[in-house]
Amino acid sequence: MAGRPQQRTLETRRRILEATQALLAEQGFEATSVETIAMRAGVAKATVFAHFDDKTSLLIALRLNQLEELSVGLRQMVDALAADPLRKDALGEVQALLAPWLALYREDPDFARLFLIQSTLKDGLHTRQFIEACSGMEAEVSRALSILAARGALRPETEVALLTQGVMAFYYHVIVGFNLCHIPDEAQQTALMQGLLARLL
Structure with a gap:
């Protein structure tokens, strides 16, 4: 107690x-x-x-539990993918992995801006936790792509590290577009992400 x-x-x-x-x-x-x-x-x-170190740390602290839940859920999704050798729909799998993270940044534009400028944030406990969650998310996407590549679900010439960077670049792009109101709603953000991934995968 x-x-x-x-x-x-x-x-x-x-x-x-x-x-x-x-x-x-x-x-x-x-x-x-x-x-x-x-x-x-x-x-x-x-x-x-x-x-709290500063106002930014306060905003991050408000979202840390949600980030942890998303991180755990993402690891479980990739574990489930690894456990089922019949799953080879690369586009569907990657979209499903990214969807909860895109939803988080749609619902909180201020938090989305922190994500987009994370490399410039002042160092501190909450900032480190936030950046670790973002890095962990990218690592899990890379793990999923490695699994799909091993199953022949990606193009034969695919380099997983390079493909991961492409996926993350599109992920950043749709977050920025939504944040700046160039992409007006969830449906259009989802459609754009699907179209971009379809060309990449």
């Missing part, structure tokens, strides 16, 4: 995250300041920084 100091720490962290989530929903990431978050949570600004 957690002691009282630890319980207070967890309670403070919960209040900060709840305040952040509410404010982001009300006014967006750019308009939300750490001062406003602290006031809404009923804590000092220094307390917010004691728990």
